[in-house]
Every structure is written in structure tokens, then in C-alpha cells.
Amino acid sequence: MEPEKNILDMLIVGGGPAGYTAALYGARAGLSVLLLEKLAPGGQMGTTDMVDNYPGFPKGVNGFDLAMQMKECAERFGAKTALEEVSALELTGEVKLAHTPKHIYQARTVVLAMGSHPRELGLEREGDLRGRGVSYCATCDGMFYRGKTVAIVGGGNTAVSDGLYLSRLCDKIYLIHRRDKLRAPLPQQKALEQAGNVEFLWNSEVTALLSGDRLSGLRVRNKKTGEVQELACDGVFIAVGQVPDAQLAVGQVACSEDGYVLAGEDTRTNLPGVFAAGDLRKKPLRQIVTAASDGAVAAAMAQEYLDGR
Amino acid sequence: MSVLTLTQENFEAEALKSEIPVLVDFWAAWCGPCRMFSPIVDEFAEENQDKVKVGKVNVDEQPDLAGRYGVMSIPTAILFKNGEIAATLVGLQQKSALEDLIQ
Structure with missing residues (x-):
């Protein structure tokens, strides 16, 4: 396969809020911009039913609707989207390459905006039981467990x-958490405690998924007392954090031990012309608004880099 | 051929008695990943209309169909061949994963 002849000013990998904000700012500044997305616009945001903490939407906004609006904003100024999965990136040269099954794209700058995905527990049969009792999305699958017994694993915002x-x-509901307290806004914690049907299992971890054809229960170990019990449940919702999707860049850009791309507030990685925006960047707060902010900064830095060449 | 809306009433005729394989997407309006998956399924249907029929089941409106096929997570895509389940994919998928099903 021959590389595309045209060399883009900016290539963005990932179509979440970071990617589309970089596309908006880049295109509006007059750069030629292509965004590559393997699935559909939105990323994690696209899977969120109601976004209540992105400013400007007093009644909240559906995550997928917001994604389509962000895409439209970027397209208004000429940014293009291609729904293609990147199989490899070559980031070290002055002209960077992105390989997809159909094309090899060339660009002078690259914005890494691949985001993150929900962490798995890493237990035996976890993959097989997905859709048969194991879920990572309560708003998607909750209704299948109406009137049933379920467990939630985790203790952060998502779990709560x-x-x-x-x-x-x-x-x-059993809420199984490895620590002895939750990490979520207090009003939500209070509401959960007052719900009346939630039993908290503190200092506890799931050590096995019990199943026949589908999930039938969990084996849970109390880390303090060593006590092991088996809980019967119809479903388990796993909310134990995120894993960065930085694999394409690993070995080229510097990453932290836990896999996040190392870039400061200016989104610059250790490679000239390569920027990291959104959830895959090592940073203290991962929200739609901070992803969008990263995208804007990355586009500005890319423009500065292109001007200074 | 456009994407069919499948219900209790037409499921047997359209999906189970189809001459060619049928991909069925179980979805709901309030499910974000389903909304992301929908255009991918549409594109797949458009590009493979000679090989496969594609239908969608709204699990809110058709809980019995979802129950019959043990759907407990959406989106779920099930490929039927000669009235039997040939493959099941749970969760948001790339178009290439759907293409692999019918290879």
C-alpha cells in the first residue's frame, strides 16, 4: 500500500471530546485536519446516558447527542472524519504515518486522543460471561435485572x-469495595446509603465468578479478616476504573508505569509534533470538559509547532 | 435492502425462515453504546446486502424476543442461520467484527 500523497497538517486519533475539540480548533485555525475513529464518534462519552456536568446544558445532555454535535462543530470548519481503525503509528519522523486497513495517512502533527476503556477484574471466565451476568454499563443493562439481585464492584464515582x-x-444490591470508604461526591454517597436495598461489603475483593451457563454468584474475600463467602447474584456490574488506550504510542512516546502518556498541561509529548489529549494523558481529573480543554490546547500547540518549523 | 424492524409478529418469517443469514441487533433508545452501534450496523447492512439480511429489535418494545434469546446486555448482535443462532457478539463492535461473522 502506498501512502496518501497529501500530507495533512494534523491527524487526530480518537473521536471523543478531546479529539473533536482538537479538530474544531485545528480546522478553525485553517489547518487541514483528519480524525480517525475506530467505532463511532463519542468514545466513552458516547456511551453515557445523561451528562450533567458539561457546562451549557442546564437539563443535562445525552452523551451520544453531544458527540454528534461536537463532530458537527468540527466539520463546520472543514475537519474530516474517517471511521477506520489505526493499526500502527510511526511518530518519530518529521512526517508521521498512520496505518489503517485501507490507507496510510501522512501528517506533520499527530494528536493522540484514544482515551481509555473500563478495567476488567481479570477473573477466569469474565469474557465468556459478558452479556450473561457480567456487565460494564449499568445504564445499558440495568433493566435486564429488574427485581433481581446484583453486585457492583468498585467504590468510585461510576460505582456509586x-x-x-x-x-x-x-x-x-451488594456493593463490593476494596477500601473502607467510597470516593464519590457526598450527596450521592448519602443517597446510596439511604436507598435501603444496598448492602456494603467493605475491604473486600471478588476472587471468582461463580457460573454455570450464566453468572450465578461471586466468591468474595474480606481482605482484613480473610473470611471468604459466596454471594448468590444474577448480575455483576464492574466499575473499577479505566485503562488508557495508549498501546499504539507505547515505545515511541514516554508513558507512565500505569500506561498513561506523559505530557504536561501543554499536551506536548517527548516527541516533536506529537500531542496527547484527553483521558490517556497523565493528569489529575478526567472529565469531558478537561478532555475538551486538552484538545484545544493540543491544537494550539500543533499550530505553534507548524508555524515554527 | 434497508434494515428491518423486527417484532414478535414478523420475527419467524423474516429472521428464522430467511434463505440468507440474518444479523439481528438488539438495542434500546436509552443505551448509549447502542446508539453508537446503530450507524455501524446500518453501514454493514448497506455494504453486504447480497450476503446478509439485517434487522433490529427494540428490547423495550419486544422484551419477549430479548428474553427468548437470553439477551442481558445491549447492544447484542446475533447472527441466525437457518433459524439457528450461529454467533453472538455482545457490546459495541467494529464493522470488521461483523464482517468476520459472515466470512
């Missing part, structure tokens, strides 16, 4: 908001 959502649908 999943808990609130499921407490209204399910008969009984």
Missing part, C-alpha cells in the same frame, strides 16, 4: 452512580 441507578430497579 451505578448503585443509585440500579437501586431503583433491582431488589437487592
Whole structure:
């Protein structure tokens, strides 16, 4: 396969809020911009039912609707999207290459905006049982467990908001957390405690998924007492954080031990012309608004880099 | 051929008795990943209309169909061949994963 002749000013990998904000700022500044997305616009945001903490939407906004609007914003100034999965990136040269099954794209700058995905527990049969009792999306699958018993694993924002959502649908909920307290806004914690059908298992971890054809329960170990118990449940919702999707860049840009791309507030990586925006960047707060912010900064830095060449 | 809306009423005739394989996408309006998956399924249907029929089941409106096929997570895509389940994919998929199913 021959590389495309045209060399783009900016190539963006990933179509979440970071990617589309970089596309908007880049295209509006007059750069030629192509965004590559393997699935559909939105990334993690696209899977969110109601976004309540992105400014400008007093009634909240559906994550997928917001994604389509961000895409439109970028396209208004000429940014293009190609739904193609990148199989390899070559980032070290002055002209950078992105390989997809159909094309080899060339660009002078690259914005890495691949985001992150939900972490798995890493237990045996976890993959097989997905859709048969194991879920990573409470708003997607909660209704299949109406009136049933489910467990949530985790203790952060996602686990707590999943808990609130499921407490209204399910008969009984176990919240299994490895620490002895939650890490979520206090009003939400209080609401969860007051829901009445949530039992908290502190200092506990899931050591096995019990199953026949589908999930039937969990084996849970209390880390303090060493006590092991088996909980019968119809479903388990796993909310134990995120894993950065930086694999394409590993070995070329500097990453932290836990796999995030190392770039400061200016989104610059150790490679000239390569920027990291959104959830895959090592940073203290991962939200739609901070992803969008990174995207804007990355586009400005890319423009500065192109001007200074 | 456009994407069919499958219901209790037409499922047997359209999906189970089809001459060619049928890909069925179980979805709901409130499910974000389903909304992301929908245009991917549409594009797949458009590009493979000679090889496969594509239908969608709204699980809110058709809970019995979802129950019959044990759908407990959406989106779920099930490929039927000669009335039998030939493959099941759970969760948001790339178009290439759908293409692999019918290779």
C-alpha cells in the first residue's frame, strides 16, 4: 500500500471530546485536519446516558447527542472524519504515518486522543460471561435485572452512580469495595446509603465468578479478616476504573508505569509534533470538559509547532 | 435492502425462515453504546446486502424476543442461520467484527 500523497497538517486519533475539540480548533485555525475513529464518534462519552456536568446544558445532555454535535462543530470548519481503525503509528519522523486497513495517512502533527476503556477484574471466565451476568454499563443493562439481585464492584464515582441507578430497579444490591470508604461526591454517597436495598461489603475483593451457563454468584474475600463467602447474584456490574488506550504510542512516546502518556498541561509529548489529549494523558481529573480543554490546547500547540518549523 | 424492524409478529418469517443469514441487533433508545452501534450496523447492512439480511429489535418494545434469546446486555448482535443462532457478539463492535461473522 502506498501512502496518501497529501500530507495533512494534523491527524487526530480518537473521536471523543478531546479529539473533536482538537479538530474544531485545528480546522478553525485553517489547518487541514483528519480524525480517525475506530467505532463511532463519542468514545466513552458516547456511551453515557445523561451528562450533567458539561457546562451549557442546564437539563443535562445525552452523551451520544453531544458527540454528534461536537463532530458537527468540527466539520463546520472543514475537519474530516474517517471511521477506520489505526493499526500502527510511526511518530518519530518529521512526517508521521498512520496505518489503517485501507490507507496510510501522512501528517506533520499527530494528536493522540484514544482515551481509555473500563478495567476488567481479570477473573477466569469474565469474557465468556459478558452479556450473561457480567456487565460494564449499568445504564445499558440495568433493566435486564429488574427485581433481581446484583453486585457492583468498585467504590468510585461510576460505582456509586451505578448503585443509585440500579437501586431503583433491582431488589437487592451488594456493593463490593476494596477500601473502607467510597470516593464519590457526598450527596450521592448519602443517597446510596439511604436507598435501603444496598448492602456494603467493605475491604473486600471478588476472587471468582461463580457460573454455570450464566453468572450465578461471586466468591468474595474480606481482605482484613480473610473470611471468604459466596454471594448468590444474577448480575455483576464492574466499575473499577479505566485503562488508557495508549498501546499504539507505547515505545515511541514516554508513558507512565500505569500506561498513561506523559505530557504536561501543554499536551506536548517527548516527541516533536506529537500531542496527547484527553483521558490517556497523565493528569489529575478526567472529565469531558478537561478532555475538551486538552484538545484545544493540543491544537494550539500543533499550530505553534507548524508555524515554527 | 434497508434494515428491518423486527417484532414478535414478523420475527419467524423474516429472521428464522430467511434463505440468507440474518444479523439481528438488539438495542434500546436509552443505551448509549447502542446508539453508537446503530450507524455501524446500518453501514454493514448497506455494504453486504447480497450476503446478509439485517434487522433490529427494540428490547423495550419486544422484551419477549430479548428474553427468548437470553439477551442481558445491549447492544447484542446475533447472527441466525437457518433459524439457528450461529454467533453472538455482545457490546459495541467494529464493522470488521461483523464482517468476520459472515466470512
